[in-house]
Amino acid sequence: MMTMATAMGISACGVSLQWTNPNSYSSGKGCKYAGQSVRALPIRTLTVGKKRLPGVQLLVDEYIAKLKSYCHVDDVQIRSNPKNARNVMAQVHDEDIAVINVITSNDWVVMLDERGLDLSSEQLAELLGDAGNTAASRLSFCIGGPYGHGQRVRKRANVSIKLSSMVLNHQIALVVLMEQIYRSWTILKGQKYHH
C-alpha cells in the first residue's frame, strides 16, 4: 500500500522528489492528524514583490504573532525584477534565480499558483503534518512575482497549490496563505477556530 510519504514523493533520506499523488489526501472534512502530536517544521514564506501596503504588513505580522505558539514563521520578501530587466521573460528568469538561491536542499517547497492543486483547509493541514514527517528542516511557501514563477522554482517545488481559481495580487495571496496556515494549525491541534 502506498504510504503518505511515498505519495508525497519523499524518500527517507531527502526531500527533493516530486509529490505525485494528491488523491491520497483525505477528502472533504476531517484531518488524519487532528489532535495528534505533529512536528512543527519552521515555515518560511518567500514572496516576490515590491514594497507592501501597510495594511497587508499588519495582517501578515498579526498572523505570524498568532502562529508563534504553533511554529516559527519567517516572512521573506524577494525584490521583484532584481536586475530591472526590460522584458517579461528576463524578469521571470531573474526572479526565479533570486528565489532558487535562497532555497536549500532541506526545504520542502510549496509553490503557490492559480493552476495548482485545489486543497481544502483540512488537506492543507495534512500537508503541514506530512511535511513534518519528512527529513525536511523547513517548509517554504513560494509566492511569485507579477508574471508568476520561473522554471527553476516550478521544477524544485514538491507541490503546487492554488488558493482560488481566481488570480490574486501577490500581497493578497500572502495574507490568505497566512490565514490558512494559522487555520491548519488549529485543525492539527483540534482547536475551535475551524468549524
Ligand SMILES: C[S@@+](CC[C@H](N)C(=O)[O-])C[C@H]1O[C@@H](n2cnc3c(N)ncnc32)[C@H](O)[C@@H]1O
Ligand atoms: C499576480 S500573481 C501572478 C499571476 C500570473 N498570471 C501567473 O501565471 O502566475 C503573483 C503570484 O501570486 C500567487 N497567486 C496569485 N493568485 C493565486 C491563486 N489563486 N492561488 C495561489 N497563488 C496565487 C502566485 O504565487 C503568483 O505567482
